[in-house]
Amino acid sequence: xxxxxxxxxxxxxxxxxxxxxxxxxxxxxxxxxxxxxxxxxxxxxxxxxxxxxxxxxxxxxxxxxxxxxxxxxxxxxxxxxxxxxxxxxxxxxxxxxxxxxxxxxxxxxxxxxxxxxxxxxxxxxxxxxxxxxxxxxxxxxxxxxxxxxxxxxxxxxxxxxxxxxxxxxxxxxxxxxxxxxxxxxxxxxxxxxxxxxxxxxxxxxxxxxxxxxxxxxxxxxxxxxxxxxxxxxxxxxxxxxxxxxxxxxxxxxxxxxxxxxxxxxxxxxx
Amino acid sequence: xxxxxxxxxxxxxxxxxxxxxxxxxxxxxxxxxxxxxxxxxxxxxxxxxxxxxxxxxxxxxxxxxxxxxxxxxxxxxxxxxxxxxxxxxxxxxxxxxxxxxxxxxxxxxxxxxxxxxxxxxxxxxxxxxxxxxxxxxxxxxxxxxxxxxxxxxxxxxxxxxxxxxxxxxxxxxxxxxxxxxxxxxxxxxxxxxxxxxxxxxxxxxxxxxxxxxxxxxxxxxxxxxxxxxxxxxxxxxxxxxxxxxxxxxxxxxxxxxxxxxxxxxxxxxxxxxxxxxxxxxxxxxx
Numbered sequence: 001x002x003x004x005x006x007x008x009x010x011x012x013x014x015x016x017x018x019x020x021x022x023x024x025x026x027x028x029x030x031x032x033x034x035x036x037x038x039x040x041x042x043x044x045x046x047x048x049x050x051x052x053x054x055x056x057x058x059x060x061x062x063x064x065x066x067x068x069x070x071x072x073x074x075x076x077x078x079x080x081x082x083x084x085x086x087x088x089x090x091x092x093x094x095x096x097x098x099x100x101x102x103x104x105x106x107x108x109x110x111x112x113x114x115x116x117x118x119x120x121x122x123x124x125x126x127x128x129x130x131x132x133x134x135x136x137x138x139x140x141x142x143x144x145x146x147x148x149x150x151x152x153x154x155x156x157x158x159x160x161x162x163x164x165x166x167x168x169x170x171x172x173x174x175x176x177x178x179x180x181x182x183x184x185x186x187x188x189x190x191x192x193x194x195x196x197x198x199x200x201x202x203x204x205x206x207x208x209x210x211x212x213x214x215x216x217x218x219x220x221x222x223x224x225x226x227x228x229x230x231x232x233x234x235x236x237x238x239x240x241x242x243x244x245x246x247x248x249x250x251x252x253x254x255x256x257x258x259x260x261x262x263x264x265x266x267x268x269x270x
Numbered sequence: 271x272x273x274x275x276x277x278x279x280x281x282x283x284x285x286x287x288x289x290x291x292x293x294x295x296x297x298x299x300x301x302x303x304x305x306x307x308x309x310x311x312x313x314x315x316x317x318x319x320x321x322x323x324x325x326x327x328x329x330x331x332x333x334x335x336x337x338x339x340x341x342x343x344x345x346x347x348x349x350x351x352x353x354x355x356x357x358x359x360x361x362x363x364x365x366x367x368x369x370x371x372x373x374x375x376x377x378x379x380x381x382x383x384x385x386x387x388x389x390x391x392x393x394x395x396x397x398x399x400x401x402x403x404x405x406x407x408x409x410x411x412x413x414x415x416x417x418x419x420x421x422x423x424x425x426x427x428x429x430x431x432x433x434x435x436x437x438x439x440x441x442x443x444x445x446x447x448x449x450x451x452x453x454x455x456x457x458x459x460x461x462x463x464x465x466x467x468x469x470x471x472x473x474x475x476x477x478x479x480x481x482x483x484x485x486x487x488x489x490x491x492x493x494x495x496x497x498x499x500x501x502x503x504x505x506x507x508x509x510x511x512x513x514x515x516x517x518x519x520x521x522x523x524x525x526x527x528x529x530x531x532x533x534x535x536x537x538x539x540x541x542x543x544x545x546x547x548x549x550x551x552x553x554x555x556x
Contacts, residue, residue, distance in 0.1 A: 018381075021381075022378050022381040023386075026386060027386075030386070046401070046404065047405035112485065112537075113533040113536065114485075115529050115532075116489075117396075117489060117492070118504070118508055118526050118530075119526055121508065121512040121515065121522060122515075122526065125515050125519070125522075126311075127311070198392055201392060201394065206394070206493065209396050218396075225397075225401065233397070237397050237398065240392075240393070243392075244392025244393075245389050245392050248392060
């Protein structure tokens with residue numbers, strides 16, 4: 001692309017400002033509130049230290065925080081991959097044998113209503129407190145049910161016309177899945193994957209709460225709070241959130257690349 | 271009538287079958303791993319995977335000689351956590367709806383606030399819990415200090431508001447544009463368009479959010495109790511039994527069983543209210 005100013009690029013810039021401007025303004029207001037207004041209102045340091053102090057704490061502890069973030073992110077990513085791929089495979093089986101799927105669906109939904117993070121101490125007992133596997137498994141279980149339920153819904157909510165067309169071609173099940181069911185499920189899958197990316201990160205951090213390698217981010221948060229180093233705790237929370245946002249954004253980007261054709265993406269919903 | 275009894279019987283049969291299947295999977299897995307001595311992914315014994323009948327049995331054992339059954343304590347704890355979760359749900363759902371209504375009304379807010387609504391959920395809430403619980407302890411509004419459990423409700427509310435906001439925006443916008451135009455052509459006030467058209471259109475979306483939120487509020491309540499040294503709820507018992515896991519693993523499993531049932535009960539309550547309020551919920555929106 002040439003860098004010459006041309007009317008289309010001007011319009012695109014205006015669009016970009018329209019799209020990102022409000023978010024940028026809110027960001028600025030939020031940061032200003034955090035830095036100056038909250039301390040002025042007398043919000044205690046242990047509640048929320050000023051932004052500059054948190055950033056300073058981040059800078060002072062950057063090597064531990066980044067290493068901890070990496071450890072926790074690996075746990076979350078492992079859980080995400082494990083949980084989502086199991087869920088996807090399971091959903092394919094349930095969609096292939098519909099009576100089984102519709103009989104089990106209410107139980108999947110009920111399982112989705114179980115506070116799974118409460119099982120973190122048990123996975124610690126299974127794999128050992130220091131093992132990353134206990135966090136990977138919690139993150140995987142957290143990801144599993146939303147992805148399963150949404151994928152199954154996507155695989156089975158095909159338009160009847162598409163199914164009839166496939167049937168009129170005498171397409172075998174394998175082809176029905178490859179050409180119709182799986183493409184139809186992708187928007188559902190991706191909205192579940194976005195939820196799962198956030199859940200995986202939370203699962204990994206919560207898993208750390210019940211004990212983990214002292215380097216992991218969640219353990220750092222807990223120990224800095226107990227040592228009353230609130231700036232460091234907030235810096236660690238900031239790192240965890242940034243990783244969560246980046247994870248979410250990566251999934252959203254993949255969604256855009258894979259299902260960019262879908263109306264809900266083109267309309268810019270979500 | 272007859273067929274209704276028939277489907278009810280079929281449902282009960284499926285329920286029993288699923289429970290029996292889970293039991294068989296659990297005990298079969300135990301047996302296989304114990305007899306072969308496999309230690310991957312983790313060694314199986316009565317500490318890591320207690321017998322299911324021992325877990326259920328633990329509920330009906332007195333926790334100490336001459337004291338009431340564990341189930342009695344669990345019931346009290348579940349009610350305590352349910353109270354925190356319910357208050358959190360109400361706060362979260364209200365805030366979520368108001369925020370969603372504002373975002374749906376003012377497009378500029380969608381672009382300005384929505385990214386942060388999403389980002390807010392990436393904050394690891396458990397990490398925030400001690401700060402919220404300690405911090406709110408020093409807050410008093412006109413001489414009234416919130417009780418300890420109410421601070422846990424704030425955490426439950428934080429997890430609750432997000433799905434409600436997202437679906438309120440979607441739902442309020444899903445009103446039929448032709449109907450909105452018709453109302454406008456009658457010079458209907460925006461307020462009455464909102465209540466007569468948009469809110470009814472949003473109902474199915476709202477309830478599908480409430481179902482997610484109901485679970486989230488229980489998760490928030492249990493998690494919020496963990497770092498706040500509140501002993502009366504399920505979270506307190508989880509911490510307590512976690513310390514004695516090596517001695518009595520059944521107890522921790524039993525608390526988790528109760529927590530699971532509480533989550534499912536909250537979910538089913540919302541489903542029930544939905545059945546009463548929304549007459550034709552669309553299939554796709556569970």
